Amino acid sequence: MTLSIPAATYEQARGPHLRAMLAGLAEESEKLTWPLERLHHLRDERLRTLIRHAQRHSPWHSHRLRHIDLEALSGADLTAIPPMTKTDVMAHWDDIVTDRRLTLRGAREHLARVSAEGPAYLLDDYHVVTTGGSSGLVGLFPWDRDGWLAAALSSWRVFAWLARTMNLAQPGRTAFVAAAHASHVSEAMRRTFEPPGISCEIPVTLPLAEIVARLNAFRPDRIIAYPSMLRRLAFERRAGRLTVAPQVMLGGAEPLPPRMRADIEEAFDAPVVNFYATSETWTMACSPPGRTELHLAEDVAVYEPVDHDGNPVPPGRRAAKILVTNVINKVFPLIRYEIADEVTLLDGPNTEVWSGRRIAPVQGRHDDLFDYGDGVVVHPYIFWTPLWDARIAHYQVRQTPRGADVLVELRERLSLDTVRDELAAALRRAGLADPAVDVTAVDRIARAPMSGKIRSFVPLPRPAAGPARP
Known part of the structure; x- marks a missing residue:
C-alpha cells in the first residue's frame, strides 16, 4: 500500500484538485449573497451526511451518536450531542477517524516526511495538518479530498467576489508572508490550490529587511499575512523602505484590533480583509473589505457560542468559547468541537450584501486568561493599552506566579521602566496585589516553528483535564 505521494509527484497529484477549484470558483462566490435560509439548508444536508457517516464508520462517534434521529437533525439545535475537545481528539484519534487505515502514529510519521521533503498526500487521499499548539496541546487533523476542496472554495469565494466588486488586477499577484511549513493548513492550502506563477511565498520567520526586499521585488497586488506582520509592514511603508502599493x-x-487595522489601512491606503480560520475548520468567517465585522461561512460549519459551562450565549454577549461542527470533512468528524476563542455573535438584522450572520472581531481566547488564584483572573486586554505603542513592533507576555515577564521588539528607543510601571498599575487595577512585572527588549521574539506566529500571551501551565468518555 502506498502511504503517501512524495513531493516529486505532488504537482501532478494536485492537478485535478486545482482544476476542480478553478471550475467551481465563479459559482462559489455567489454563496456570499445566498439567503441565510438557503445556506443553512445546504449546511444541514451536509450535517446529516456527516452524522450518518460518523455513525457507521467512527467507533468513537458511533456510541455518542447512536440516539440521533437523522431525519429530525438540524444545525439549529445540536445540544443532544456532547461536545468534544482537542484532548478528546488526541486521546481517541484512531477511533474518531472514519478510514480504518489511518492511525495517529501513521499520521505523525507522514508529517515527519512532509517536514523533511515537502507536501504529500497520505494514503493517496488525505492532507494532514497540525495546529500551532497555542493551547499547549498540538493537534493533528486529516482532511479528505472533498472536504479539502470545499474548504478551499469557501475561502477562495472571497477572492472571486473581491476581484469582481473591487476591480482587482487579474489574475493578480499575491504575496504570502506567513508559515512556510507544509504541515500548516495555510501553506498546505496554498500549495494545493494556488495556480502556478502568480504568487510569492515569503517565510514570516525571515528578517524584516529581507521580507521587505522580497516584497519590493515581487510588487504584489495583494498581501496575505498575520495582522502583526501587516502592521510592521505598514511602519516600513511609512518609512519609505517598502514601496509596494497592494x-x-x-x-x-x-x-486584528481597531487601531492595528487603522495603522495598516492608513499606511497602504487600501482596505484590510480579516479572516477567522483554524486548522480544524479552515475559514469560518471573513470581513468585507474595510469593515470590522466578520460574516460566518454558514454552509461549511455549525457555530455555537457558549459560556464556560457550555450553555448557549445569546447574540450581543461575548462567549467564552465556540463549539464548531465541521460539516464538510467526513474522514475526521469534528462534531461540537470546542475552540477556545471568545466570539461575539452580533445582534440585529444583517443589511449587508454578504448574508452570513455577523460576529465581532475575535480578540482573544479564554486559554489566554491569566489566573492568579483567589479570584483574580486577568484578560489579555489588560495589557493592550500599555503595550500599544508605535515604538513596539511585537510583544510577548508570559505569566509569572506574581505578575508577568514581557518581551518586546522595539522599533525605536522607549522607556521600558514606563511600560513596566503602566503594566503593574493595570494589574493592580485588575485585583493583583503587589504585581511583579519585568520588561525586556530583545532583538527577536521566537515564532512558532510550524505556524510562524508569535504567541502574544502565555499563561502558566494549568492542570490537564482528562479526556471525556464517548
Missing part, C-alpha cells in the same frame, strides 16, 4: 491586504490567525 490593492488589498488580507490578515488572519491573529487578533
Whole structure:
C-alpha cells in the first residue's frame, strides 16, 4: 500500500484538485449573497451526511451518536450531542477517524516526511495538518479530498467576489508572508490550490529587511499575512523602505484590533480583509473589505457560542468559547468541537450584501486568561493599552506566579521602566496585589516553528483535564 505521494509527484497529484477549484470558483462566490435560509439548508444536508457517516464508520462517534434521529437533525439545535475537545481528539484519534487505515502514529510519521521533503498526500487521499499548539496541546487533523476542496472554495469565494466588486488586477499577484511549513493548513492550502506563477511565498520567520526586499521585488497586488506582520509592514511603508502599493491586504490567525487595522489601512491606503480560520475548520468567517465585522461561512460549519459551562450565549454577549461542527470533512468528524476563542455573535438584522450572520472581531481566547488564584483572573486586554505603542513592533507576555515577564521588539528607543510601571498599575487595577512585572527588549521574539506566529500571551501551565468518555 502506498502511504503517501512524495513531493516529486505532488504537482501532478494536485492537478485535478486545482482544476476542480478553478471550475467551481465563479459559482462559489455567489454563496456570499445566498439567503441565510438557503445556506443553512445546504449546511444541514451536509450535517446529516456527516452524522450518518460518523455513525457507521467512527467507533468513537458511533456510541455518542447512536440516539440521533437523522431525519429530525438540524444545525439549529445540536445540544443532544456532547461536545468534544482537542484532548478528546488526541486521546481517541484512531477511533474518531472514519478510514480504518489511518492511525495517529501513521499520521505523525507522514508529517515527519512532509517536514523533511515537502507536501504529500497520505494514503493517496488525505492532507494532514497540525495546529500551532497555542493551547499547549498540538493537534493533528486529516482532511479528505472533498472536504479539502470545499474548504478551499469557501475561502477562495472571497477572492472571486473581491476581484469582481473591487476591480482587482487579474489574475493578480499575491504575496504570502506567513508559515512556510507544509504541515500548516495555510501553506498546505496554498500549495494545493494556488495556480502556478502568480504568487510569492515569503517565510514570516525571515528578517524584516529581507521580507521587505522580497516584497519590493515581487510588487504584489495583494498581501496575505498575520495582522502583526501587516502592521510592521505598514511602519516600513511609512518609512519609505517598502514601496509596494497592494490593492488589498488580507490578515488572519491573529487578533486584528481597531487601531492595528487603522495603522495598516492608513499606511497602504487600501482596505484590510480579516479572516477567522483554524486548522480544524479552515475559514469560518471573513470581513468585507474595510469593515470590522466578520460574516460566518454558514454552509461549511455549525457555530455555537457558549459560556464556560457550555450553555448557549445569546447574540450581543461575548462567549467564552465556540463549539464548531465541521460539516464538510467526513474522514475526521469534528462534531461540537470546542475552540477556545471568545466570539461575539452580533445582534440585529444583517443589511449587508454578504448574508452570513455577523460576529465581532475575535480578540482573544479564554486559554489566554491569566489566573492568579483567589479570584483574580486577568484578560489579555489588560495589557493592550500599555503595550500599544508605535515604538513596539511585537510583544510577548508570559505569566509569572506574581505578575508577568514581557518581551518586546522595539522599533525605536522607549522607556521600558514606563511600560513596566503602566503594566503593574493595570494589574493592580485588575485585583493583583503587589504585581511583579519585568520588561525586556530583545532583538527577536521566537515564532512558532510550524505556524510562524508569535504567541502574544502565555499563561502558566494549568492542570490537564482528562479526556471525556464517548
